[in-house]
Amino acid sequence: MTLWEALLFVALPYASITLFVAGHIWRYRHDKFGWTSRSTQLLERRWLAWGSNLFHYGALAAIGGHVVGLLIPEQLTHAVGISEGAYHLFAAAAGTVAGLACVAGFVILVGRRAYFPRIRRTTTWTDVMVYLVLAGIIVLGLIETIGFNTLGSGYNYRPTIGVWFRSLLWLHPEPQLIAGAPLVYQLHATLPWILYAVWPFSRLVHAWSLPWQYVGRPNILYRRRYGLARR
Amino acid sequence: MKVRAQVGMVMNLDKCIGCHTCSVTCKQVWTNRPGTEYVWFNNVETKPGLGYPRRWEDNQKWQGGWKLDRRGRLRLRAGGQLRKLLTIFWNPDLPTIDDYYEPWTYDYHTLIDAPLSERDPVARPQSQLTGRRMDVKWGPNWDDMLAGAPETASQDPDLAGLQEQVKLTYERTFMFYLPRICEHCLNPSCVASCPSGAMYKREEDGIVLVDQEKCRGWRFCVSGCPYKKVYFNHHTGKAEKCTLCYPRIELGLPTVCSETCVGRIRYLGLLLYDADRVREAASEPDEKNLLDAQLSVFLDPADPSVQRQARADGIPDDWIEYAQRSPVYALAHRWRVALPLHPEYRTLPMVWYVPPLSPVVNALEGDGYEADPDQLFPAIDAMRIPLDYLANILAAGDREVVRQALRRLAGMRGYMRKLEVLGVRDQQAAAAASLEPSEIEAMYRLLAVAKYEDRYVVPQAHSEQAQRLAELPGSCGLDFDGGPGNCGALPRPAQGINEAFMVHNRKAGGHRFVPLPVVGSEPGQGR
Numbered sequence: 001m002t003l004w005e006a007l008l009f010v011a012l013p014y015a016s017i018t019l020f021v022a023g024h025i026w027r028y029r030h031d032k033f034g035w036t037s038r039s040t041q042l043l044e045r046r047w048l049a050w051g052s053n054l055f056h057y058g059a060l061a062a063i064g065g066h067v068v069g070l071l072i073p074e075q076l077t078h079a080v081g082i083s084e085g086a087y088h089l090f091a092a093a094a095g096t097v098a099g100l101a102c103v104a105g106f107v108i109l110v111g112r113r114a115y116f117p118r119i120r121r122t123t124t125w126t127d128v129m130v131y132l133v134l135a136g137i138i139v140l141g142l143i144e145t146i147g148f149n150t151l152g153s154g155y156n157y158r159p160t161i162g163v164w165f166r167s168l169l170w171l172h173p174e175p176q177l178i179a180g181a182p183l184v185y186q187l188h189a190t191l192p193w194i195l196y197a198v199w200p201f202s203r204l205v206h207a208w209s210l211p212w213q214y215v216g217r218p219n220i221l222y223r224r225r226y227g228l229a230r231r
Numbered sequence: 232m233k234v235r236a237q238v239g240m241v242m243n244l245d246k247c248i249g250c251h252t253c254s255v256t257c258k259q260v261w262t263n264r265p266g267t268e269y270v271w272f273n274n275v276e277t278k279p280g281l282g283y284p285r286r287w288e289d290n291q292k293w294q295g296g297w298k299l300d301r302r303g304r305l306r307l308r309a310g311g312q313l314r315k316l317l318t319i320f321w322n323p324d325l326p327t328i329d330d331y332y333e334p335w336t337y338d339y340h341t342l343i344d345a346p347l348s349e350r351d352p353v354a355r356p357q358s359q360l361t362g363r364r365m366d367v368k369w370g371p372n373w374d375d376m377l378a379g380a381p382e383t384a385s386q387d388p389d390l391a392g393l394q395e396q397v398k399l400t401y402e403r404t405f406m407f408y409l410p411r412i413c414e415h416c417l418n419p420s421c422v423a424s425c426p427s428g429a430m431y432k433r434e435e436d437g438i439v440l441v442d443q444e445k446c447r448g449w450r451f452c453v454s455g456c457p458y459k460k461v462y463f464n465h466h467t468g469k470a471e472k473c474t475l476c477y478p479r480i481e482l483g484l485p486t487v488c489s490e491t492c493v494g495r496i497r498y499l500g501l502l503l504y505d506a507d508r509v510r511e512a513a514s515e516p517d518e519k520n521l522l523d524a525q526l527s528v529f530l531d532p533a534d535p536s537v538q539r540q541a542r543a544d545g546i547p548d549d550w551i552e553y554a555q556r557s558p559v560y561a562l563a564h565r566w567r568v569a570l571p572l573h574p575e576y577r578t579l580p581m582v583w584y585v586p587p588l589s590p591v592v593n594a595l596e597g598d599g600y601e602a603d604p605d606q607l608f609p610a611i612d613a614m615r616i617p618l619d620y621l622a623n624i625l626a627a628g629d630r631e632v633v634r635q636a637l638r639r640l641a642g643m644r645g646y647m648r649k650l651e652v653l654g655v656r657d658q659q660a661a662a663a664a665s666l667e668p669s670e671i672e673a674m675y676r677l678l679a680v681a682k683y684e685d686r687y688v689v690p691q692a693h694s695e696q697a698q699r700l701a702e703l704p705g706s707c708g709l710d711f712d713g714g715p716g717n718c719g720a721l722p723r724p725a726q727g728i729n730e731a732f733m734v735h736n737r738k739a740g741g742h743r744f745v746p747l748p749v750v751g752s753e754p755g756q757g758r
Contacts, residue, residue, distance in 0.1 A: 032444035032445070033443055033444055033467070033469075034467075035444075035447065036446065036447050036448035036467070036468035036469055037447065037448050037449070037468065038448065038468035039448050039449075039450060039463070039468060040465070041321065041322060041325055041327075041450060042325065042326075042327060042328050042450075042463045042465050043327065043328055043360065043465060044327065045321075045325065045327050048321055049321050049323075052320040052321045053320050053321050055320075056320040057320070117360075117361040117363060118358075118360040118361045121360065121361060121362065122465070122466075203468075206447060206448070209427065209447040210316075210319070211316070211319075211426035211427050211428075211447070211449065212316075213428065214312050214315065214316065214426035214427075214428070215312050215313065215316065216312070217312070217428065219307075219422070219423035220418065220419065220422050220423060220432060220509075221422055221428055221430070221431045221432070222431060222432050222433070222434045223431040223432075223433060223434065224433070224434045224435065225433060225434075225435055225692070
């Protein structure tokens with residue numbers, strides 16, 4: 001294990017996770033007022049209709065694919081009778097669709113933000129940083145999905161990167177597993193840790209506010225000013 | 232029966248002169264901050280006209296308010312909870328800021344900085360969204376006094392169905408002003424639309440508020456409100472709305488818009504209502520019966536059984552006494568001259584309007600008559616256009632309801648004129664208004680004389696209940712994002728008696744509003 005491997009594949013993830021958790025606690029306790037998606041739909045709605053929907057649904061599908069790919073061990077999918085070939089075909093097809101939707105939405109969103117002065121003015125430096133990191137992650141992901149797995153001969157990351165990722169969670173990091181992966185895969189596995197570190201301090205926090213509790217909730221909510229029991 | 236109290240408002244449209252003092256003072260107090268430049272919690276519209284935002288009444292388009300589904304159940308017009316979650320990344324019903332107007336300022340500094348030249352320097356309009364020069368093409372009140380009405384007024388949604396006649400008689404057109412604030416509805420669709428649970432109705436006084444710490448900026452309240460009275464602050468990314476000036480109401484003071492109304496058109500008072508019957512009333516199948524349904528939810532504060540239940544439900548004795556003197560209850564329930572704005576939205580709004588006689592009077596004078604009160608009765612019956620138009624705004628299209636209210640107002644005029652000029656209590660005029668002479672005189676005192684203490688009958692909040700809050704260290708209620716933050720010059724409040732001071736400091740200068748716990752939901756659903 002070289003120093004670089006230790007830094008990138010062990011230290012960076014743990015530092016990032018620490019910042020991610022502590023940052024969210026800090027943000028939630030000190031800045032609930034700033035906890036919002038900071039929507040710009042009020043300022044422009046037509047481009048957003050395409051950009052926002054494509055990006056968000058594409059990203060959600062891509063995230064779902066990553067959860068399956070990274071958290072579920074290869075042996076498990078084999079055990080239930082899904083062959084490597086079938087898994088690969090499905091992952092490449094679904095990943096391509098999700099990735100293209102995501103990247104199309106992303107391009108529309110960033111283009112919109114650059115094109116309309118009223119939206120450009122609402123953009124912060126944190127936003128710019130998030131966009132840069134996101135752009136890198138998405139482009140690398142597309143190269144893998146389309147370049148490697150659809151057009152190329154493919155690379156099975158599940159016995160290497162997947163196991164490395166889970167090893168981080170068990171607190172027994174095995175960086176040597178990812179050290180042999182192609183460079184594109186290593187970069188794609190490293191950049192997100194930067195995103196997670198910035199996450200709690202950016203408007204990405206709105207991702208945790210998806211209001212599931214709305215479903216089944218009563219329509220009208222009442223609150224009482226004083227927490228006194230009624231007479 | 233579950234008795235709750237609500238602070239309601241009535242506006243007497245006959246006396247509104249459209250001076251916009253309410254709008255300006257409200258803006259100075261509440262929305263002179265970044266992100267709210269385009270926001271008017273209180274605005275005054277000229278009717279017929281497009282309103283603010285443009286064509287807000289067209290809920291075929293905006294999908295605000297409630298509707299009944301095929302089985303007669305009350306549903307949000309914009310769709311249910313699952314549909315909201317699926318459209319959360321892009322709300323299909325949200326107006327853009329251009330539907331309100333692009334806010335602007337002027338580059339005033341050129342008046343001072345411009346170099347010596349032959350011509351006087353001019354301050355040019357500058358967009359507050361982009362900071363660039365802009366051509367001002369629409370504003371919050373662009374069609375004031377029917378300005379540009381030949382082009383725009385015919386698009387007024389309330390004119391649907393009577394457009395032909397209005398065009399024909401445009402030379403003798405009519406107009407009046409419609410001041411608007413949040414309706415603080417009994418059945419608020421904004422609250423039901425908020426996926427985050429940030430919006431709530433206060434049990435004590437019915438004021439509808441947005442919890443700024445729970446709001447996540449999903450924007451469904453903005454489109455869900457059929458009156459378009461919830462606004463999106465594009466700077467903070469949170470929803471904001473009229474607060475009914477709760478820091479003043481809690482002290483027994485009228486709202487800023489009421490206090491500063493030079494025409495003395497506004498009334499504030501308590502209403503007791505049966506919270507268990509709200510949903511039933513809002514689900515009334517026939518739109519034209521919604522007024523009666525809502526009136527039936529109000530409880531008579533003089534009724535001993537109501538008083539007993541009110542006490543059992545925790546309403547203080549002095550509030551019950553205030554409710555009996557409520558000008559809102561008198562105008563809406565006792566005399567039935569105040570009507571709710573667009574009852575067909577099914578939100579059971581709580582800002583009601585005394586319809587204006589002036590369209591009728593104006594039309595009469597346009598015909599060469601003098602506006603003799605005795606001629607008002609036949610005129611009210613003959614004036615189909617103003618009546619139908621008013622009915623579209625205040626009575627879900629039921630002309631009879633508006634006619635009754637106007638007849639009563641005209642009857643009051645005739646009766647009082649005879650009394651003042653001839654010294655005669657004219658029983659016939661009273662009968663025409665279908666009121667007892669003493670009632671007519673009381674109504675006249677309230678509507679025409681309109682003493683301050685008769686207009687605003689607002690009880691103080693019971694601050695002794697707030698002792699728990701007083702234990703929190705006080706802080707500056709003006710020190711919010713973009714606020715003036717100059718509490719340093721003021722003494723600290725001895726007791727945290729109202730929510731304006733419900734702020735306390737955290738390290739690093741962060742501020743937290745103390746969140747109010749959700750204590751209940753709609754009637755019949757757990758508490």
